[in-house]
Amino acid sequence: MSQTPIRTKIDFDKPGTQWGTLNIPFSYNLSGWSQLQIPISTIAHGEGPTVLLMAGNHGDEYPGQIAIMKLMQSLKLEQISGRIIFIPAINIPAAKAATRLSPIDGKNLNRCFPGDADGTVSEIMAHYLTHEIFPLVEVVIDLHTGGRGVYFYPCAHMHLVENLEQRRRMALATEAYNTDFAFLYADIAGKGLLPVEAENMGKTVVTTEMGGGEVTTAPVHQVSQAGLRNVLVHLKVLQGEEKCRTDLGLPPTRWVQALNAEDYIFAPESGLFESFVDVGSEVSEGQPLGALYFLERPDRKPSIIEANSNGIAIAHRGPTLTSQGDIVFCLAHDVEEQVLKTFQ
Structure with a gap:
C-alpha cells in the first residue's frame, strides 16, 4: 500500500490546542511546488474519547462548516475530556467554488473511499482519512445538508448497521442532535461513502442533513450548532449537561426511514x-x-x-x-x- 503524500505539523498525540493544515502536493497554479492546504485543528485534554468532527465533504453544504468554525473558536481546553479533531471544510476547493464536487478533479469526495494514495486529490484525501485519521478515533461526525440540489427537513441521520452495539451507540448519538426527525437512509447512488468506511471500522458515525439550498435560515443554524454541542456532551468529550427534547419542551424525536429504492x-x-x-x-x-x-x-x-x-x-x-x-x-x-x- 502506498504511503500518503499528505503532510501536517499537527501532532495528534500532543495535548493542548493545535492549529494547522493538511498539505497535499498539487501543482494547480504557476508554481510547480504548490500545495492544497486543508485547515485542521485539535484540542486534547485529559482522558476520554477521540471524536473526528468535519463538514464540507460536499462544498456547497455550509451550516456544518460554520458550526464547526464557531465551536472550535469558542472551546476552552479545560472543557474537553479526550480529543476532538476539527476539519471544518474537508473539501475546501469545492467549498470555495460552492460546488458539490471538487473543481480540481471533478470527483465526489463522499464516493472516493477507501481512497488511493496515488490517485487524484479527492482520492488522496479519502485515503488519508481512512488510513491515518479513522484509526485514531472512536467517533466520526460528518455534517451535511442537501446542498443546492435537495432541501431536507433538518435532521440527523444514520445507516442501519448490522452490529447491534454499534447501532445502539449511533442511534443514541443521533438522537442527541435533538432534531424533530431522525432518519435512516439507504445507499441508492453507488459505493464508496465516507460513513460506510467508518462504520465498517466499527466507529460510531453521526451524520446530518441540515436543510439545503443557497439560503440557510437562522433556525437551521441554531439547531445545527446546538445539536452539535449536545452530541459532544452526550459523547462525554465536552463538559456540560446533556439536554433531551423533553428538557427543551419538545416531543420525542420521530424515527423515520427510506430504505427502499421506491422511496426515492x-x-x-x-x-x-x-x-x-x-x-x-x-x-x-x-x-x-x-x-x-x-x-x-x-x-x-x-x-x-x-x-x-x-x-x-x-x-x-x-x-x-x-x-x-x-x-x-x-x-x-x-x-x-x-x-x-x-x-x-
Whole structure:
C-alpha cells in the first residue's frame, strides 16, 4: 500500500490546542511546488474519547462548516475530556467554488473511499482519512445538508448497521442532535461513502442533513450548532449537561426511514419543478406532490409527480430548474417498533 503524500505539523498525540493544515502536493497554479492546504485543528485534554468532527465533504453544504468554525473558536481546553479533531471544510476547493464536487478533479469526495494514495486529490484525501485519521478515533461526525440540489427537513441521520452495539451507540448519538426527525437512509447512488468506511471500522458515525439550498435560515443554524454541542456532551468529550427534547419542551424525536429504492422519486423528464407540499408533511399514496412545467412548450400540461406510498416528505428538489433523473422527492416512513428497540 502506498504511503500518503499528505503532510501536517499537527501532532495528534500532543495535548493542548493545535492549529494547522493538511498539505497535499498539487501543482494547480504557476508554481510547480504548490500545495492544497486543508485547515485542521485539535484540542486534547485529559482522558476520554477521540471524536473526528468535519463538514464540507460536499462544498456547497455550509451550516456544518460554520458550526464547526464557531465551536472550535469558542472551546476552552479545560472543557474537553479526550480529543476532538476539527476539519471544518474537508473539501475546501469545492467549498470555495460552492460546488458539490471538487473543481480540481471533478470527483465526489463522499464516493472516493477507501481512497488511493496515488490517485487524484479527492482520492488522496479519502485515503488519508481512512488510513491515518479513522484509526485514531472512536467517533466520526460528518455534517451535511442537501446542498443546492435537495432541501431536507433538518435532521440527523444514520445507516442501519448490522452490529447491534454499534447501532445502539449511533442511534443514541443521533438522537442527541435533538432534531424533530431522525432518519435512516439507504445507499441508492453507488459505493464508496465516507460513513460506510467508518462504520465498517466499527466507529460510531453521526451524520446530518441540515436543510439545503443557497439560503440557510437562522433556525437551521441554531439547531445545527446546538445539536452539535449536545452530541459532544452526550459523547462525554465536552463538559456540560446533556439536554433531551423533553428538557427543551419538545416531543420525542420521530424515527423515520427510506430504505427502499421506491422511496426515492426521480424526475421522469426535464422541466421547471413546482412542489405542492413542504418537507415534513404527511402525504398519502396517489397524492400529487409536485409538477414539471416545460419552458419550450408552455401550451403543454404539466407532468404531475404523485406519491407512490403513504409517508413523510423528508426531502424534495431544491432548484426549480430540474433535469431528467434528478431526485424530486424522498418519502420516509416510520421505523418499526422492533427496530426501535435495538436503539436502546
